[in-house]
Amino acid sequence: NAGVTQTPKFQVLKTGQSMTLQCAQDMNHNSMYWYRQDPGMGLRLIYYSASEGTTDKGEVPNGYNVSRLNKREFSLRLESAAPSQTSVYFCASSEVDNTEAFFGQGTRLTVV
Amino acid sequence: GEDVEQSLFLSVREGDSSVINCTYTDSSSTYLYWYKQEPGAGLQLLTYIFSNMDMKQDQRLTVLLNKKDKHLSLRIADTQTGDSAIYFCAEIYTGGFKTIFGAGTRLFVKA
Numbered sequence: 001n002a003g004v005t006q007t008p009k010f011q012v013l014k015t016g017q018s019m020t021l022q023c024a025q026d027m028n029h030n031s032m033y034w035y036r037q038d039p040g041m042g043l044r045l046i047y048y049s050a051s052e053g054t055t056d057k058g059e060v061p062n063g064y065n066v067s068r069l070n071k072r073e074f075s076l077r078l079e080s081a082a083p084s085q086t087s088v089y090f091c092a093s094s095e096v097d098n099t100e101a102f103f104g105q106g107t108r109l110t111v112v
Numbered sequence: 113g114e115d116v117e118q119s120l121f122l123s124v125r126e127g128d129s130s131v132i133n134c135t136y137t138d139s140s141s142t143y144l145y146w147y148k149q150e151p152g153a154g155l156q157l158l159t160y161i162f163s164n165m166d167m168k169q170d171q172r173l174t175v176l177l178n179k180k181d182k183h184l185s186l187r188i189a190d191t192q193t194g195d196s197a198i199y200f201c202a203e204i205y206t207g208g209f210k211t212i213f214g215a216g217t218r219l220f221v222k223a
Binding site for chain 2: 041
């Protein structure tokens with residue numbers, strides 16, 4: 001009963017490096033989301049995918065790209081990491097738009 | 113723009129009731145959710161209330177919604193140490209993939 005699985009759990013990058021955060025869900029959900037969580041702030045939506053084959057920008061998309069590889073998987077890519085992207089990243093999925101969202105355990109990313 | 117505000121910290125003694133408050137600015141949301149985040153974990157939905165309801169009770173949890181004042185509260189009865197976590201309120205807008213989260217209230221439960 002895995003739910004939403006994110007990898008890696010922790011990552012340290014140097015400024016300018018690239019990396020991809022992976023997310024997979026086994027609940028057959030249509031919608032998937034990437035959020036970032038910063039101290040003293042609520043979660044902010046980076047990108048979402050309403051259904052397989054579609055992706056859209058959220059509140060804070062700059063510096064990120066996403067791929068909805070199939071119904072299960074939704075990846076987040078940082079092409080050139082910046083210290084401002086130091087954050088905890090959460091992937092989530094839901095059956096349809098914004099009904100109960102199930103969250104992964106998060107990826108703690110530090111950019112030095 | 114839309115905003116959801118919460119106090120950052122709350123400390124209670126074990127066995128007491130906890131009340132976590134949330135205010136919001138936009139009344140066009142469809143649902144209001146309460147999520148719980150334990151250390152090192154993702155958010156877990158605790159309970160929710162439709163925006164046309166005033167109250168919802170679910171075991172130890174009571175959600176009150178005052179639409180006039182745009183105020184939402186979560187009451188946890190008989191608070192336990194296992195309730196120590198960060199609690200987020202969130203406004204959900206269906207049909208637009210928009211969710212506005214508060215910054216979270218960190219609940220400390222003292223034994």
